[in-house]
Amino acid sequence: MTTLLITIILGILLGLMYVFNKLLSSKEFHPATFSVLYSLISAILILPFALAEFRLTLDSPLHTILAIISPICFGLAFYFGLKAYKTTDVSTVSLFSRLSLPIGAFSGILILSEEYLDKSYLGLALVMLGGLLVVYEKGKIILNKGIFYSFLMAFGYGIIIVFDKIVLEKFSPFTYVLTNNTVIVIAFLTYFRTGKEVIPAIKKYPVLIFLSALFGVSSWAGFLKIIEFGEISKIYPIWESVALVTTVLVGIIFLKEKGGVVQKIIGSTMTVAGIFLI
Numbered sequence: 001m002t003t004l005l006i007t008i009i010l011g012i013l014l015g016l017m018y019v020f021n022k023l024l025s026s027k028e029f030h031p032a033t034f035s036v037l038y039s040l041i042s043a044i045l046i047l048p049f050a051l052a053e054f055r056l057t058l059d060s061p062l063h064t065i066l067a068i069i070s071p072i073c074f075g076l077a078f079y080f081g082l083k084a085y086k087t088t089d090v091s092t093v094s095l096f097s098r099l100s101l102p103i104g105a106f107s108g109i110l111i112l113s114e115e116y117l118d119k120s121y122l123g124l125a126l127v128m129l130g131g132l133l134v135v136y137e138k139g140k141i142i143l144n145k146g147i148f149y150s151f152l153m154a155f156g157y158g159i160i161i162v163f164d165k166i167v168l169e170k171f172s173p174f175t176y177v178l179t180n181n182t183v184i185v186i187a188f189l190t191y192f193r194t195g196k197e198v199i200p201a202i203k204k205y206p207v208l209i210f211l212s213a214l215f216g217v218s219s220w221a222g223f224l225k226i227i228e229f230g231e232i233s234k235i236y237p238i239w240e241s242v243a244l245v246t247t248v249l250v251g252i253i254f255l256k257e258k259g260g261v262v263q264k265i266i267g268s269t270m271t272v273a274g275i276f277l278i
Helices: 003-025 031-052 061-087 090-111 118-133 145-167 173-192 195-204 206-226 232-253 261-277
Strands: none
Touching (some): 003 061, 003 090, 003 206, 061 090, 061 145, 061 173, 090 145, 173 206, 206 232, 232 261
């Protein structure tokens, strides 16, 4: 199976994870409960792979701190995503949350001193315009609670792009995925005190929760693994683009999200074009 085909499959899985999270967001349990269950099941699923290629070297205070901060940022981004889905179409959230790409890019420039070509800045501009297009109505930008949570989701995912790049210097990909999800479970159970909802939620919605975790952890772990052997500049745009198109199409076709269809299609096209220019 070629790298391109694997990347496309991983992108589809990521897009489907967002769709299942949209379905979970309408349920009666606290978003933090689903965040805990997602991370718990993800940790269990990845455990055999993490043990098979275990590598964890915490000989640097920076890497140790980031190995804690990055999972918490990921968990919060996932949590805010669930809150965004409660009031906003999954296709809209998916498009707007792609602002994580310029956030991640500018973080890389500031923190890692990465250099970007002129076409990369054009790509970032297209991604931003594509995301903003879905909240532009009648000559002005319309913001609501769902869009606000989508921005927090984008900010969290954008920051961890840089953090993860640093942390992976000391972790194998599967070990990091296991550590990441374990930290989220501990942190969320401690802060949100959602332990009493965990068992009732998994009993009532086992399929939705399991599929969300399965698709999400498979896509993320697979992506981290595949970039060990391929160029991230080529793989990342395909992964993100396929995930975006999958989410928007499923939202419009299967979830019957009819609002702003033309804007979503144009915004998706602009965003995909921008991703490939970054």
